[in-house]
Amino acid sequence: MAVLKGALIGCGFFAVNQMHGWRDAEGARIVAICDRDPARLRAVGAEFGITRRYTSAEDLFADGGFDFVDIATTVRSHRPLVEMAARNGIPTICQKPIAPTMEDAKAMVAACAAAGVPLMVHENFRWQSPIRAAKAVTDSGAIGEVFWGRVSFRSAYDVYSGQPYLATGKRFIIEDLGIHALDIARCLFGDATSVTARTRRVNPNIVGEDVATMMLDHRGGITSIVDCSYATRLPVEPFPETLLEVDGSKGTLRLSQGYRLSVHSREGTEVTDVEPRLLPWASPPWHNIQESVSLIQQHWIDCLRSGREPDTSGRDNLKTFALVEASYRSAAKGRTVSVEEFL
Ligand code: NAD
Ligand code: 89V
Structure with a gap:
């Protein structure tokens, strides 16, 4: 089966764990990364050998070439980034907490449902x-x-x-x-x-x-x-x-x-x-x-492949x-x- 290509947005403190996880995952690999902080982008790109690097999520989506996106930014940016992914028809993982407010969280779940794209919250505990x-x-x-x-x-x-x-x-x-x-x-x-x-x-x-x-x-x-x-x-x-x-x-x-x-x-x-x-x-x-x-990353790959709803889907995480x-x-x-x- 073809390896799923992923893009990761947010190269901060916790994303390094996610990059390690993706490197070991069976059936997926990260092909592009994005962070508005060029120093963090450079550090993660160098550590994991990722050459496609973006300081703007809009530019990342415009170039495309990936099957899912992993959003590892802090909470304020979750709604705009998930909605951007939905507009681009890209299955999305979003770090917890899903959003700062219930209104934002519901809007994100609705946007993904309307676009027909799977949304999983990275609720890993x-x-x-x-x-x-x-x-x-x-x-x-x-x-x-x-x-x-x-x-x-x-x-x-x-x-x-x-x-x-x-x-x-x-x-x-x-x-x-x-x-x-x-x-x-x-x-x-x-x-x-x-x-x-x-x-x-x-x-x-x-x-x-x-x-x-x-x-x-x-x-x-x-x-x-x-x-x-x-x-x-x-x-x-x-x-x-x-x-x-x-x-x-x-x-x-x-x-x-x-x-x-x-x-x-x-x-x-x-x-x-x-x-x-x-x-x-x-x-x-x-x-x-x-x-x-x-x-949880392996669960996402299995769900994406089989068309199953992830245990911690956006809908569940509400x-x-x-x-x-x-x-x-x-x-x-x-x-x-x-x-x-x-x-
Ligand atoms: P962080 O501040 O260290 O990293 C966030 C990164 O995202 C920064 O480098 C920032 O420049 C970048 N960023 C923010 N908005 C952006 C945007 N619009 N476009 C591109 N880049 C953008 O934060 P962190 O500690 O890594 O936490 C990130 C998320 O992970 C948070 O939601 C946090 O709650 C969650 N987290 C989860 C776990 C867990 O076990 N599930 C553990 C720690 C943190
Ligand atoms: O898991 C988390 O969300 C982390 C920590 C364990 C430090 O609370 O922020």
Whole structure:
């Protein structure tokens, strides 16, 4: 089968992982890159041997010659770039968060649907292998009917040095990190109908909230807690591990720090090491996230080839983004917010 040709827009901090992922991917390769910053464009072009380089996305699309585009820019540019891709009939991957507002997110999904082009949001945390291992257990019925869960990410890792914009936005942890945890909650426990959230800022040197706690009511009756913090100093820094607690009618599952998956049922307790592979280009502690980049990219290739909708399609991701919006509204108003208010 012919190798799919891709173009990548945005050669910043995280895009380097995506470029590594594409280099290893089976069935796709990047043929052109774009960044409005010539220095970043040059650096990524040189590292990955890409000679077709553009400082303007308009010029990139005008020249064409690729089957899909991977948008790895920050959130403000997502809508114009996705709409540009739709106008050009190019299947599109867009980094999370899909957009700054629900109105923008819906417009992007509608533009791609109207143009008949697939849109996938690069929502990679549900593709982390420890999360997938946990999902395989809950899906197997080993712990019975799930009635309660917790998705937790608590750290004091300095994310601001690699991503300085995280310190300056009015919104921070729910929009940037909580969005991943909320998506994992949807993936494990089903769609949510309402959210009750509390936020606070502990670090005085940033603008947005760095601590958030959300309680979700899921459609099937499960209650979950999604909690995240970048102000939590622990004896051993767990970044970037997402920890899980799931209680079912026949047992329990715990994904604990150090990638230990423990499943307790009537048959006994089984503890498995589910640490992700250290890919040749990966660097701990980021290897967990880095592996998930490769996995979601392979999923995109498979979906594009088979005409299947990706798990985290634009359409699906509206439900995750609605949880972000509902969480901010709940925290601001001090009341439970229905997710329907945003969909
Ligand atoms: P960054 O600021 O380091 O890089 C963004 C790059 O995009 C910059 O080089 C900038 O010049 C370029 N750019 C912006 N607008 C452009 C435009 N219109 N045309 C061409 N180039 C443009 O940001 P980052 O930290 O790499 O984050 C990028 C995205 O990735 C964000 O949406 C962020 O939330 C997301 N991210 C995701 C993960 C994950 O695990 N999924 C991890 C980190 C960051
Ligand atoms: O995954 C992310 O979106 C990153 C980080 C893990 C630092 O929050 O921004």
